[in-house]
């Protein structure tokens with residue numbers, strides 16, 4: 001489905017990014033695994049290669065725009081083109097500075113916005129010219145269900161993800177004529193290291209599972225499958241969309 005395509009995935013050493021990198025590689029893309037976690041990135045490359053796929057790791061901090069520029073250059077140098085960007089790196093800082101506005105540590109606010117929103121912009125800024133030179137492409141930005149339905153008490157995170165959703169829509173308008181589609185995904189609550197606090201607690205995990213329409217928790221793998229769809233021509237009618245892939249979390253009101 002994606003054979004001959006070249007993909008960059010940020011935050012690819014763990015969780016959703018890892019599943020996305022592995023799914024893109026299984027679909028035939030050559031993948032650049034970008035993360036600040038070099039050991040984790042290496043293990044993703046090993047797993048892709050063991051599965052017969054093609055990948056390299058490239059240490060990237062998405063808050064440093066020069067590193068994002070170097071990342072896109074590395075993809076083109078290694079594989080000759082750039083067609084797919086999954087801008088996925090993100091952080092959540094519950095009880096570590098983010099919270100309800102008057103309680104937020106301003107440094108935590110700056111950090112969350114810098115990783116979750118500026119990082120997405122920096123990557124797109126440098127990926128778009130490389131995609132134009134490659135004949136077009138697909139950008140997938142990881143937002144969150146909180147882009148449309150905040151949980152409350154995590155104001156910085158919610159604002160950053162709302163920003164990702166709107167940046168996606170605005171960039172789609174400019175990118176369309178260039179042969180590049182830009183879409184965002186809005187996962188609900190996925191069992192990844194980011195959510196250790198929820199999923200490490202059986203009662204909390206059950207409560208969050210019951211908020212999904214089918215009562216099941218989400219997996220990173222199902223998000224990876226969606227990324228493959230958005231990267232492929234099968235999703236050619238989608239541009240500027242926020243796909244709420246949250247098992248119904250934002251679609252209905254749960255009983256009180």
Ligand SMILES: NC(=O)c1ccc[n+]([C@@H]2O[C@H](COP(=O)([O-])OP(=O)(O)OC[C@H]3O[C@@H](n4cnc5c(N)ncnc54)[C@H](OP(=O)(O)O)[C@@H]3O)[C@@H](O)[C@H]2O)c1
Pocket residue numbers: 010011012013014015016017034035036037040060061062063088089090091092115142143144145186187188189190191192193194195
């Ligand atoms: N899990 C969910 O339920 C959920 C729901 C909606 C949206 N999301 C979003 O999905 C994305 C991935 O989340 P996840 O749950 O897969 O989290 P995760 O397992 O913590 O993975 C995130 C990865 O990004 C890396 N990272 C952090 N800061 C970075 C930076 N400045 N530059 C490059 N890489 C960086 C992390 O490295 P370290 O581990 O070393 O920090 C980690 O490897 C995030 O944007 C998150 O907001 C997650």
